[in-house]
Amino acid sequence: MRHAGEKGVKVFRTAPRPALIVFVLIALSACGTAAGTNAWMASPAVTNASSSEARLALAATPAVASMSNGATVAPRTSASRSPSARATLGGASPMAVPGVTATSTAGGATSGGVVYGIADPEILGDSSLVQTLEAMKALGATTVRFDASWYWGQPTETGGFQWAPLDRVFAALKQVGMSADLDINQTPTWAGVAGADQNPWAAPASPAAFAAWAGAVASRYGPQGAKYFEIWNEPNTQGAWEPQPDPAAYTAVLKAAYSAIKAADPSAIVLTGGLAPVGNTATSYDPRTFLEDMYADGAEGSFDGVGAHPYSYPATPDEFESWSGWSEMSQTSPSLRSIMAENGDSAKKIWITEYGAPTLGADSVGEAGQETELVQAIAQVKDLSWVGSFFIYTWADLTTDTYPGFGLLTSDDTEKPAYSAVAGAMP
Numbered sequence: 001m002r003h004a005g006e007k008g009v010k011v012f013r014t015a016p017r018p019a020l021i022v023f024v025l026i027a028l029s030a031c032g033t034a035a036g037t038n039a040w041m042a043s044p045a046v047t048n049a050s051s052s053e054a055r056l057a058l059a060a061t062p063a064v065a066s067m068s069n070g071a072t073v074a075p076r077t078s079a080s081r082s083p084s085a086r087a088t089l090g091g092a093s094p095m096a097v098p099g100v101t102a103t104s105t106a107g108g109a110t111s112g113g114v115v116y117g118i119a120d121p122e123i124l125g126d127s128s129l130v131q132t133l134e135a136m137k138a139l140g141a142t143t144v145r146f147d148a149s150w151y152w153g154q155p156t157e158t159g160g161f162q163w164a165p166l167d168r169v170f171a172a173l174k175q176v177g178m179s180a181d182l183d184i185n186q187t188p189t190w191a192g193v194a195g196a197d198q199n200p201w202a203a204p205a206s207p208a209a210f211a212a213w214a215g216a217v218a219s220r221y222g223p224q225g226a227k228y229f230e231i232w233n234e235p236n237t238q239g240a241w242e243p244q245p246d247p248a249a250y251t252a253v254l255k256a257a258y259s260a261i262k263a264a265d266p267s268a269i270v271l272t273g274g275l276a277p278v279g280n281t282a283t284s285y286d287p288r289t290f291l292e293d294m295y296a297d298g299a300e301g302s303f304d305g306v307g308a309h310p311y312s313y314p315a316t317p318d319e320f321e322s323w324s325g326w327s328e329m330s331q332t333s334p335s336l337r338s339i340m341a342e343n344g345d346s347a348k349k350i351w352i353t354e355y356g357a358p359t360l361g362a363d364s365v366g367e368a369g370q371e372t373e374l375v376q377a378i379a380q381v382k383d384l385s386w387v388g389s390f391f392i393y394t395w396a397d398l399t400t401d402t403y404p405g406f407g408l409l410t411s412d413d414t415e416k417p418a419y420s421a422v423a424g425a426m427p
Contacts, residue, residue: 114381115228115389116426117143117181119354122398124165133176136395139408139419140426143179143228145353145391148221150213151186151200161216170224181228181353181391182221184214184257185240185273193249196242203241203249207256215260222265228389230307230353231257232273236290238283240276245285247293251302254294258302272299274307274353275336277325287325288334295343305351305388306336313357313365317376326377330386337386349388352381356393359416360405370405371418378425392422 118136123146126132136144146169154161173180185201191209192202204210218229234240235250250273258270272294275287285293291306310325317326329350330337340346357365357373365373374392381390397407408419 114387114427115143115181115351117141117145117389117391118395119145119181119391119393120395121147122394122396123169129169129172130175132395133172133178137176137178139423141178141392143181143389143391144173145181145183145228145230147186147233148182148184148217149186149200150184150191150204150210151188153217154188154191154213156188157190161213163220166217166221170221170226173225178225179228180221180226181230181271181389182217182226183230183233183273183353184217185232193243199242201240201242203243203246204253207252210253211256211260214257215264218261218268219264222268226268228269228271228351229257229261230271230273230351231303234276234309235273236285236287237276237278244283245290247285247290248297251294251297251299254299255302269304270302271305271307271351271353272303274309274351276309277311277323277328279323286328288328288332288336288339291336291339292334295339300343300345303348305349306340306345307353308336308350309354309393310352311355311357313363313369313373316373317380346386349386351388353389353391354393355390356406358403358405360397361403364405367417370416371421374418375421375425378422382427 118139118141120126123129123132123144133144148166152162152165170180187196187200187202187204187210189198191204191206192198193205196202214229214231218226231254232240232250236245236247238244241250254272261268261270272291275290276284277287278284280286280289287308308325308329310329312319312321312324312326315321315324315326320327320331322332328335334342336350337346340348340350355374355377357370359365359367359370378390381387392408394406394408396409396413397405397411407416408422409415
């Protein structure tokens, strides 16, 4: 997450996750004296949390400090494989691609073939976990998307894996009868590339080391209800792939993780990291450019579905805009779907692992606007044969005010109009 910007301008952020940090601190402190736990708690971003820069530290641990709001950045000059293609992506008009339609029911999946879920970055710290999951299930969600962060999962190279926070969530999921989409992401301070300043969102220096974590996660939680494994979050943005996004480096990580997960759980569905709807700049790749470069770097055969975060606000899914993440899935030229088809992957689906709109803040569409966005999106998803999932971002407004208002509930758990509307729209 997260798209925030005025019409025609897309600025992306990754939302801070302070509740997760606090919970992990408590959980890891309580669950033992392992060297890895102590090392994690001694990390600079945690020990400095009481300083005047605490907010920035928390936003980067385990979430990410983001690009400046509305800043104008110089165009990327060398990172792209095809500069001419990058220059033409933003202003495309709708295009009919052979075999790929914007909406289709003929021969396509029924609404029952789509996985409906909630993307909840604060679920690990939820003090009323079972009740929250029961409410999500009653709404129509069958699965929950949350982080399996390598940053806090293996804080030291030799200290072993830390499972307590994830174990707690999976025990609750089993009790309620729901599955999980695990977003496997982040890098411990000992494992990041040089130049990333030990940022939790540093690119892994070793794809094999990241894959070892991914394989261990699949081995442990596949039997417990983790059906879907998403490799990273928004790797086409600098804030989530430091020191800057790199399709080749990401593809190497994806390929290694795919092999490790499939070895641990052959039935697992492995997704590319949900791509953010950003433009081609010095610090970001348009999702279509990024996907094109992934294919050029050999990603074909190393994923079961393409992850996307097709935020569209203030436009709605029913409105075409060349900059809209929703339009970029199938209506622009090129589109994510056309790129998949050109590379022989038309049978694979796009998995929407985040979608929503804010009711608060400078980019608010209001409560009525949020309701419209979600109802239109669900209606389309029911009729799109090439959509594999629809995850609403998010359950309740985050406790930080950096990216407010995306929840179906307010921060004090009051239902917004979109809550009942979604309940009525879900299959």
